[in-house]
Amino acid sequence: MSDEELGKKDDDHKPVNSAGPRRSTSSWQPSRVPPPRRSLKRVGLVLAIAVFIYLFVHNIPVLGPNDRMRRPVYPSSQGHLPSRPNYPPPGAAMHPPNPAAQAQTQTQALALNAGERDFNGPIKFLNLAVSLQAISNTRGSQDKNRNVLFAAASLKSAATLLPMACQMGEKLKNYVHFALLGQSRISLEQLSEINGIDKTCIIIFHDARPDYAGISTDGRLEKSVFRGFHHLNAYIHPQAIILDASNDEETFFTRGVKQHVKVSKTTLIELPRLASKSLSWITMLDSAALRMWNKIKIDILIQATPKSSGSLIRLLRSLGAADYTSSAIPHITIELPHHLDASTKRFLDSFAWPPSYIPNPTNERYMSLKHRLSPRKLTEEETSTRFLESFWPVQPQQSHVLVLSPHTEVAPQFFNYLKFLLLEYRYSTSAEFHNWGRHLFGISLEQPLVTIDGEQPFSPPLFREPEDISGQSKGVPNLFLWQAPTSNAVLLLGEKWMELHDFVSRTMQVKENFDVMPTVVSEKVISKQHPSWMEHALRLARVRGYWFIYPGNEVAQHLATVHGELYNIPEEYADSKASVADDAGDGEIERIKQRVRLAPETPLAPLSLLDTLPKRGYLWPLSALPVTAWEGVEVDSRDFRAHTNEFELLFKGTVGECDVETGKGQKGYEASSTQDLFCNVP
Incomplete structure (x- = not known):
């Protein structure tokens, strides 16, 4: 179509003021704008969706590390077996709790002040996934590896096991893990500081406590121990689980561990009272030897x-x-x-x-x-x-x-x-x-x-x-x-x-x-x-x-x-x-x-x-x-x-x-x- 025809068609559709000539361009008014209330609704809807996505992502056990927990780097081991294992940076798994964990802590505090311990809801591990996915280079998926797991629910038992775990880590024969379960509200950083654990202690921490642990029933805590060890076993596959068998440990923890051992067939080493003196030599052994602890x-x-x-x-x-x-x-x-x-x-x-x-x-x-x-x-x-x-x-x-x-x-x-x-x-x-x-x-x-x-x-x-090649000694x-x-x-x-x-x-x-x-x-x-x-x-x-x-x-x-x-x-x-x-x-x-x-x-x-x-x-x-x-x-x-x-x-x-x-x-x-x-x- 020619330009003239386009113009003719456009003129046919222009409104004409029958009352008189057209108004000048100076008197032109913009079309009516939608009311401001509708725009505010749209902005609010977008913000609500963004908040929902943020809370959803941060309130579930994520499958990858967040910006505060980076995956540690494991250099490849060199030399023939037996070679020394390489460790992540000390304290890498000791991350602060996420916002959901902070919120539940306040809820637990109010419930504990009221003397309530009757929560028996679904079990979630809010802080466990991050540390488990950060240890892929320890070869926990293999049946035979160098992983040894110390575990405790009682703070007294943790104080007994942590020094022994550090002594074992110093020998560089095993990947030494420490898992905290149970109902304590102390952070892993505080637990390490109280027991004198610093960066020289080469162990990997795991927070395997469930949500709302402080107000949970003993039955829920026992079930959480069983399920927590199930997750730990899937990622770590420890050759031996070492725990405190004295009266300092929680009863629900001991029952949950033994139920897990019956299923997984993992070697369970129960240390008696004063084991740090009589059985301190256990820290000198590697994972293969510890696996045979109960079999010989x-x-x-x-x-x-x-x-x-x-x-x-x-x-x-x-x-x-x-x-x-x-x-x-x-x-x-x-x-x-x-x-x-x-x-x-x-x-x-x-x-x-x-x-x-x-x-x-x-x-x-x-x-x-x-x-x-x-x-x-x-x-x-x-x-x-x-x-x-x-x-x-x-x-x-x-x-x-x-x-x-x-x-x-x-x-x-x-x-x-x-x-x-x-x-x-x-x-x-x-x-x-x-x-x-x-x-x-x-x-x-x-x-x-x-x-x-x-x-x-x-x-x-x-x-x-x-x-001593010279033989002078x-x-x-x-x-x-x-x-x-x-x-x-x-x-x-x-x-x-x-x-x-x-x-x-x-x-x-x-x-x-x-x-x-x-x-x-x-x-x-x-x-x-x-x-x-x-x-x-x-x-x-x-x-x-x-x-x-x-x-x-x-x-x-x-x-x-x-x-x-x-x-x-x-x-x-x-x-x-x-x-x-x-x-x-x-x-x-x-x-x-x-x-x-x-x-x-x-x-x-x-x-x-x-x-x-x-x-x-x-x-x-x-x-x-x-x-x-x-x-x-x-x-x-x-x-x-x-x-x-x-x-x-x-x-x-x-x-x-x-x-x-x-x-x-x-x-x-x-x-x-x-x-x-x-x-x-x-």
Whole structure:
């Protein structure tokens, strides 16, 4: 269309004033504006929508961090396992409550002033989501990780656990978390300040308290504990939950935790009163070791000898005075001789086990007595058989046996020491990574003063730190590895017990096929002042390259001592004319007895475990400890392996009748079995 036509069309639609000519442009008035009330309504509606969105976003458990809680940055760990974990900035999870939490705090205060605690509404965790989503780099989604969770509802229990949590965090072995549940209104910042927790404490805080906790019923609080641990488990998946089991903790909290543990199967470690002193060594363990806290089981085996009633009574009394708060009460099996004197019988009738201070709701007696029927003296083979048949591990990976001589007396902390070393050197991340359990036979509580042949005094090797390359340091007493077994006080691992059982059984079968046994088996290198089963244990240790962990002199005097004033030669050698040589006379036997009886004893000195161990409980890696051959001489690890390979080939060729050159017909190695050593036994 042309411009003229557009103009014509526009003119046709213009209003024309019939009364006269058009008004001038100066008299033009704007059209009528809508009333101001309608605009105010629109502005108010927009503001109401904005306020609603703001309150909605800030009054629900958000799934991401707000502007006051930034996600901490975790640098990636370097090096091979076990590496040190990296932590978020200390206090990163200790954020102030959101506006909804502040509002509910005022409501709770008014209700508490009125004495009301009857709220039982839906449960919301207003401050938990932020801290949980900030720890994604701790690998809480994996079944096995390095997360350990301390939890408390009572402020008194929190004051007990927080120092231990900080001590564990200092070791940099675990990601240490602390969760506050329950009904307290204190902020995490105030809780830390009251307990002296500063930025040097490397732990991660979580506020798992529900909304309106101060006016909630006990049932709602118990349910909130159960649900709170459900959320914590989903994000953290802790390998162990550590809580205060004393009367300071809230009852609803304890019930809620135990309900959660039944479902999640998480390891629960309940610390008794004064655990900061008796169980402070727990802070030295990593998450893998703590995961096995309730799974390992230790039995005690005692072989009573004739005329040793006084020694047996002293041993049982020392066992009754020991501390077993770190584990379930061990079961005791006592092998009694045929002749039992009246004093021993009266004492066993009145001896209470477990001790009276340990709760025992079922009144079950965790002790078994085995009385020998035959009055005749047993042979070496029969004695070894009877000893090995007295115990069998239900789960070889977790069940172990502590062998005690009736001449031994143990210190109150001996059981904690055994569990500490067992968890560290058998179940920790380092132990699994380096497979330390492959060569670990057992853990001794005492340090022998003479070699196992009874001829030479034994001087334990001194420990030198691996950093001492120049070798200028003379060394200090510390833990050391010795290939020689002991029968006075030693913990034998369940797998090695089964292997020893199989080794002795196959050796007995081999004897039936030989007119003259090879020297490897017939030669006796252990003094007859020790029981006969030790000879088999030494052969197995030599052929496999096993060793025992022995304490240093300063540690041994706080664990166990062996009394020699009532010493008697083992029953299988009592009527023989020798304890070292077969042609020895009565005079030599008496001199051996006197030498053992007059040997210096290690006095027991009561002391906390961490004060006993060097460097406040720091355990060096097993590969850094000095190694001693069975003769009592310190050897290099390469020489130790060379001697082991040499003895293994000798044993396989002479006793097992294997073709060591070609390996033809030789069976493969299996854990807890010695079938690869015997090619002549099916």
